[in-house]
Amino acid sequence: MSSFFIPYGHSRFHGVITGKGPQLLICLHGFGESAAHFNCLEEELGNIFTIVSLNMPFHGETEWKEQRDFDKDDLEALVKKILERQGKQNFSLMGYSMGGRLALCIVEKMADRIENLLLAAPDGLKNNPWHMLVTQTRWGNRLFKHTTYHPAFFFRLLTLSNRFGLINQSVYKFAFFSMDKLEKRELVYTVWTSLRRMMPNKRRCKKLIATHKIDTLMFFGKFDRVIPPSLGYHFSDGSFPCKIIVLNKGHQLLSESLGAIIKNNIKTER
Numbered sequence: 001m002s003s004f005f006i007p008y009g010h011s012r013f014h015g016v017i018t019g020k021g022p023q024l025l026i027c028l029h030g031f032g033e034s035a036a037h038f039n040c041l042e043e044e045l046g047n048i049f050t051i052v053s054l055n056m057p058f059h060g061e062t063e064w065k066e067q068r069d070f071d072k073d074d075l076e077a078l079v080k081k082i083l084e085r086q087g088k089q090n091f092s093l094m095g096y097s098m099g100g101r102l103a104l105c106i107v108e109k110m111a112d113r114i115e116n117l118l119l120a121a122p123d124g125l126k127n128n129p130w131h132m133l134v135t136q137t138r139w140g141n142r143l144f145k146h147t148t149y150h151p152a153f154f155f156r157l158l159t160l161s162n163r164f165g166l167i168n169q170s171v172y173k174f175a176f177f178s179m180d181k182l183e184k185r186e187l188v189y190t191v192w193t194s195l196r197r198m199m200p201n202k203r204r205c206k207k208l209i210a211t212h213k214i215d216t217l218m219f220f221g222k223f224d225r226v227i228p229p230s231l232g233y234h235f236s237d238g239s240f241p242c243k244i245i246v247l248n249k250g251h252q253l254l255s256e257s258l259g260a261i262i263k264n265n266i267k268t269e270r
Contacts, residue, residue, distance in 0.1 A: 001016060001017070001018050001039060001042075002016070002017045003015065003016050003017070003061075004016075004017065004085070005061075006054075006078060006081050006082070006085075008074070008077070008078065008081075009065075009066050010065040010066055011057075011062075011063055011064050011065045011066055012062070012063050013054060013055060013062045013078055014035070014054075014055045014060050014061035014062045015035055015052055015053060015054040015055065015082070016035040016036055016038070016039065016052075016053045017050065017051065017052050017053075018038070018039050018041075018042040018046060018050075018051045018053075019041075019042050019045060019046030019047070019048075019049050019050050019051040020046060020047070020050060021045070021046060021047050021048040021049040021050055021051075022048075022050075023048060023049050023050070023091075023092060023115070023268060024049065024050055024052065024082075024083070024086050024088045024090075024091040024092065025045065025049035025050070025051045025052070025091070025092045025093070025094060025116075025118075026052050026053075026054070026079060026082060026091050026092070026093050026094070027041075027051060027052070027053040027054070027093075027094045027095070027096075027099070028053075028054065028056065028093075028094070028095045028096070028098075028099030028100075028102045028103055029053065029055070029056065029059065029096060029097075029098070029099050030096045030097030030098045030099055030121075031097060031098040031188075031191060032059075032178075032184075032187065033059070033096075033097075034055055034059055034060040035053035035054055035055045035060055036053070036060070037053075037096070037254050038051060038053040038094070038096075038254065039053075040254055040255055040256050040258075040259065041254075041256075041258070041259040041262070042259075043256050043259060044256060044259030044260045044262070044263045045259050045262060045263055048263065048266075048268055049092065050086065052082055052086065054078065054082070056070075056098075056099075056102070056191075056195075057070050057191070057194055057195070058187065058190055058191050058194065059191075064194065069193075069194055069195070069196060069197050070194050070195055070197070070198070071197040071198065072105045072108065072109055072197065072198065073109075075102060075105055075106060075109075075198070076106065076109040076110060079091075079106060079110060083113075089113065090113045090114070090115050091113060091114065091115065092114065092115045092116035092117070092118065092266075093106060093107075093114050093116070093117050093118065094117075094118035094119075094120070095118070095119055095120070095122055096120040096121060096122075096253065096254055097120070097121050097122065097123055097227070097251070098123050098191075098195075099122075099123075100119045100120065100121065100122020100123050100124055100125075101122065101123040101124030101198060101199075101200060102124075102195075102198055103117065103119060103122070104119075104122070104124050104200035104202070104205050105198050105199075105200045107200070107205045107208055107209065107214070108200060108201060108204055108205060108208065111208035111209065111211070111212045111214065112212055114212070114214050115214070115215070116214070116215050116216075116217070116266055116267065116268075117209065117214050117215070117216040117217070118216075118217050118219075118262060118266075119216070119217070119218045119219070119232075120218075120219040120253045120254065120258065121219065121220055121221060121224055121226075121227045121251050121253050122218070122227065122232075123227060124199075124200050124202070125202065125227070125231040125232065125234070125235045126231050126234075127199075131192065134192065135192050135193060135196035136196065136199075141193060144189055144192070144193075145189060147185075148182075148185040148186060148188075148189045149182075149185075151179060151185060154179065155176075155179075158172065158175055158176060168225050169225075170223075170224075170225030170226060170250070171225055171226060174225075174226050174251075202235065206235070206237070206239050206240050207239075207240075209240040209241070209242075210239050210240035210241075213241060214240070214241070215241055215266070215267045216236075216240065216241060216242040216243070217242075217243050217245065217262065217265055217266065218232045218235075218236065218242060218243070218244045218245070219244075219245050219246075219247060219253055219258065219261070220232050220244065220245075220246050220247070220253075221246070221247055221248075221249040221250045221251055221252075221253055222246050222247065222248050222249065223248075223249065223250045224249070224250050224251045225250075226251050227251065229244065229246045232244045243265060245261060245265065247261075
């Protein structure tokens with residue numbers, strides 16, 4: 001494993017490289033995780049791909065200092081810098097959880113250069129009402145900021161919603177764990193707000209995947225109540241080449257075994 005930094009404006013992005021395969025796989029991590037979470041794929045995929053994982057703003061050693069939101073143009077520019085560093089024109093793309101939403105944004109910008117699209121429990125397949133409220137409206141974002149520093153009402157509402165069956169137990173635990181400490185709430189607020197422009201146009205993504213015949217693999221956890229397999233089946237409507245694989249897991253899917261599954265299902269020759 002080796003690491004690198006990409007200068008970008010007043011910022012710098014940190015990434016990790018594993019594997020020595022002839023093809024390039026660019027990976028985008030989930031919320032609160034890091035580029036290193038994809039290291040587990042090297043054992044099975046390292047002879048096929050050079051795996052380049054990039055830390056997003058406010059994650060890992062990446063430093064975002066642009067005093068503005070991180071947007072699709074920024075992400076496209078960073079991917080192009082990676083391609084230049086690796087001497088590649090085309091690449092395969094993988095996104096896990098939050099990284100799935102970002103991967104779909106790259107599809108919008110660079111579909112003609114993507115060979116394989118791997119989405120593991122991807123965010124972005126359905127607009128979450130709470131996420132939309134607090135990121136896409138001014139008053140919702142103000143409420144979100146207030147809740148970050150005064151969370152009592154949020155926790156009462158969360159507990160009542162769980163008690164009356166308005167949300168399932170998995171979502172309740174996920175939300176509680178993500179917001180139970182100030183530093184966690186600040187990270188959620190900062191990341192969600194800074195990445196609020198990273199909202200993929202799903203209809204356009206599907207059209208581009210079909211037009212450019214991007215082989216797509218989607219992975220879901222059978223017991224994942226945050227991003228359930230049903231979202232994948234709804235998104236994969238037969239209009240583009242896609243295979244859905246449901247694993248006997250929850251939301252956390254990254255592992256060596258996932259690398260083996262990808263290896264057995266991916267098309268590496270076009």
